[in-house]
Amino acid sequence: MINEIILESREDMKKMLWVVLMMSCGATFISSLFPLYSEYYQLSSLEITILFAVYAAILLPTLFVVGAKGNAWGLKRVLRWSIYLSIVSTLLFLVSFSVWILYTARLLEGIAYGAFTGTASAFLIKQTSQKKVSTAVKLSGAMVNLGFGLGPAISGLIVHAICAFSATSFSVFVSARYVIEFLGFSGNVTESRKFSSNKTC
Incomplete structure (x- = not known):
């Protein structure tokens, strides 16, 4: 019984670490496309700066x-809504x-990632046995940093590959990413479990 619970944990x-990675990618994915938006909409340097700034202004x-x-609201519910907002x-x-x-x-996107970040660590800890909490927190931080790097890198490679602002190509990739992310969270992450050394097989 204990072994089964540990394996499920x-x-x-x-x-959950996969979802953290995908959300972190999504938070920075659009960054490489800002020059294209700037050219398309004829944005000034100030307007581009504001586009960056509003994200942080609402995230914190x-x-x-x-x-x-x-x-109080329910960690899993908040995480779900953060993913919905990212998709929107x-x-x-x-x-x-x-x-x-x-x-x-x-x-x-700032609201979505702020809400996700505010609850993801707590939810991850509740999904993890006490012995693995430290490892889970460290891996979560690593996934965030990896996602922040992968997001712009992937979108930059896509832009370089298509050599033009193709909404169709972009939408196919991003839609696939969010489908994988949402299914990985809503279909597989279960409610938290409490672990006790007093449980027997």
Whole structure:
């Protein structure tokens, strides 16, 4: 019985780390496309700077609020809604026809990742046995850093490969990424378990 619980915990930890990686990729994925948006919409340096800044401006307060209220609202529910918001943000980037839609999409992405970051660590800890908590936290940090690097790298390679701003190519890739991310979370990550050394087989 204990062995089965431990194995399930390891699987849940791996699946949650996968979601952390994918969300971190998504948070920075759009960065390599900003020069294309700048050229397409004739954005000034100030407007591009604001496009970067609004993300951080909304992420931090969201992180603090959700971090404090996450347990009351339900960690898994918050994580699900953060993924939904990321998907909406991506769709807005794809269908944008004005600068204000870009700003709206960027704000939503900030809210999404702020909410995700505010609850992901707590949820991961609840999915992990006490002996593995330290390892899980370290791996989570590694996945975040890896995702931050992979996001712009992948989108940059796509832009370089298609040599043009192709909304179709971009949408296919991003849609696939979010489908994998959502299925990996909603279909596989289960509710938290409590581990006790008093349990017997």
